[in-house]
Amino acid sequence: MNDKWTAEDVPDQQGRVAVVTGANTGIGFEAAKVLAARGASVVLAVRDTDKGKRAANRITAATPGADVTVQHLDLTSLDSVRAAAGELRTRLPRIDLLINNAGVMYTPKGTTRDGFELQLGTNHLGHFALTGLLLDRMLTVEGSRVVTVSSMAHRIQASIDLDDLQWERRPYSRVGAYGQSKLANLEFTYQLQRRMAGKASTIAVAAHPGIASTELIRNSAFVVRTLIKAFNPLISQPADRGALPTLRAATDPGVRGGEYYGPRGFQELKGYPVRVRSSEQSHDPTMQRRLWTASEELTGVTFPI
Template sequence: MTAKWTTADIPDQHGRVAVVTGANTGLGYETAKALAERGASVVLAVRDVEKGRLAAARMTGDVTVQALDLTSLDSVRAGAATLRARLDRIDLLINNAGVMYNPKQTTRDGFEMQFGTNHLGHFALTGLLLDRMLPVPGSRVVTVSSTGHRIRAAIHFDDLQWERSYSRVAAYGQSKLANLMFTYELQRRLAPHGTTVAVAAHPGVSSTELARNTPAALRLPITWLAPLITQTPAMGALPTLRAATDPATLGGQYYGPGGRYEVTGHPRLVTSSPASYEVAVQQRLWAVSEDLTGVKIPATKFLSGAAAPRR
């Protein structure tokens, strides 16, 4: 396995089509930029189209912009419909966009903002685009999680939307745990088809706008420690890029930084929390997500009896 995998290790991407959510800034921008530089046709799926156009103008290659707001299922459906009309195939769907540590807010559909954006929006988008991927050998759904999936994290089926009480840290942990459970269950359902795989990644601790809502009690310590414990967005994007392009990647794998505690470093295979591998919870979350979004993912027609991802 490559000890220090970098963008130089990305295989030629000419002929491949990649859709990257949240690609106008931070990790998504660096991910899209690297793919475009290696020849992929890249679609920046973003909430703010003008910011997306400015980001595209700074990239080299075939880069276009698509309006898509993950906080609105209507926007997700409209954006997916436009993408389906534009694209005959999708090789890479990179579910990157996210919010973190928001004060209590809801999406336009009434979902808790972090769960609704980070998980449900991407669940729906994947379901609406998957039939553009299933005919494409080697296509991949890459979903970006976080080490936050280990922190006070559980799927609170009795209060998914945090209506009784709210912890921004625990709500973020739930959403990132959901990202992993979605990846593992999606892979189980895709496995019989044999063309598309689902993979996860996390960026470690990267210096991006995502942390702007960090609770006040943590902000000052993090500011002091930032030079020691954070890496650039370009480095933080490497696990996602490896998950998306490394020919050796298998479905159900999880990439993160290779340094101590997976905080910084070049990407390698990592292991998620024991809770993330609980198959019964994955399947219950899948059913609830279909009910909440109204999106039935086509791959569910395949039997879900394939082996669960190994820890």
């Protein structure tokens, strides 16, 4: 496997349709920009459509003639997720790539419009519902992929507390809640792959960016922001480099379902994208099934597999 993979290695994407959540900034924007430059029809699924339109304009300025459109999507609202999925299903007879990228990080305690803990609701449950509602547009599309962006932080939370998913009984930890949501991203990916294996053309893959210089760290503790700023060249990388694991998971012909991609450098902080390992807990099939069942019950979304 190529251990110095870059955006130049993204194959031609002509004729492919990609939906990228949270694509107005950061990792999502950089991934969408490369996919559009390679010829994909890219949908920027974003909460703020004005920012989405400005992002689309930046992409078309860099690649004149690029096919980029904007779709409103607020992952903190299941009504919005259902509305967005309905509009996308009307517009798109097929979807080749669904990149579940949008997220929040280390936010103060809060809830989504449906009463879910904010980080779990946004990072996992919103994407779970969106994927379930769009999957039938992918299952028969050869080479289609669901790519979900996780984080090294999935190791912070050793397990998912299914008896207190919403952090209603425990003292709230913004770091722990973020770690739980990122562990959920991986367990969702692996269980989705188990359910599709041998039954569909679609595969499920995960990725993480290492530490990338994006807006996502704005809710981090002051000391964390200070350290990242002070040691930025040593421990982090620009957003376009942080997007490479996502792009490789989405486009490299050698990728297989159930794999996980991240930077190959020290502690996976930065570097070229390679296949990496996630925590032992993330591979527990019993926990994956239990989380899946809980997610179906909470969102009211079941999958066509």
